[in-house]
Amino acid sequence: MAERVLPKIEKQKCVLCGLCVEACPEGVLALKQGNLVFANPQDCVYCATCEETCPENAVRCEFEIRWAS
């Protein structure tokens, strides 16, 4: 089974402000023990709200652009 694709977190940029945690409509993210983690990865719908919210550009929701066959 393919691994679930999740947003990428650049830990060196993340300042643990928690704005993405508040903004995530699905409650996927959490701050735990000094780290930003995916507490509920199965709920992530890849809406990219976390990327939009992050003031430090620490979250990346990457897209591949392809022609539909």
Added chain:
Amino acid sequence: MPTDIQTIHLLRSQSQEVLTRICQCAIAKRFQAYEAISWQSDPCEYVYFILKGEVEIYRLSPAGREQILDRLGQGGCFNLVSALLDNALNQSNARALTACEILVLGKSDFNQMLKQFPGFALATTHFFAERLARMTDLIETLSLYSVRQRVAKFLINQADSQEKINSIRWTQTDMAKRLGTVRDVIGRTLRKFADEGLVRFEREKIMLLDRQGLEKAATGEE
């Protein structure tokens, strides 16, 4: 000699002598994802050839806004322009987008090879011609096209080139930096394209559905 040295576009049809010289003079360096490789306005010391990974070339405004000039994958090379100018500074910033392995050649060795190997010099000339054409295209796009047109054209170009090169992935923020706008505008434009049936969002993919429609959007013939 690195076994993948001939994946470098500039070296593809070069003689064994050229390849041997490169391997004697260059060193392979590894960079982590998002690590800086070179900085604009630092003295130019090296040219770079990408053995593995993806590299982003960009410039910064005084206020810190980024303009992405190019994204290069395996086989690409960068910082050649600066290496050909006397006492030049690096023209742009370069950072690794993924873990990279890069062949680093000293500027003086590069110039010496251009003098010594006409085939290498000719290949470098072709490289500059292609790069100039791409930059001219970028200038035209940024200066003369609306954001809607730029996004449509960008989507078409990216999808067309995905078949030929290792797939490069873009965030909406990256697209904004490439297309000279801001993320919100990119998001609104893409959502409008989806509403119009031109694209479809899938997890980690933007699927282009209607080439004709996107081409009309790209040229403004709507």
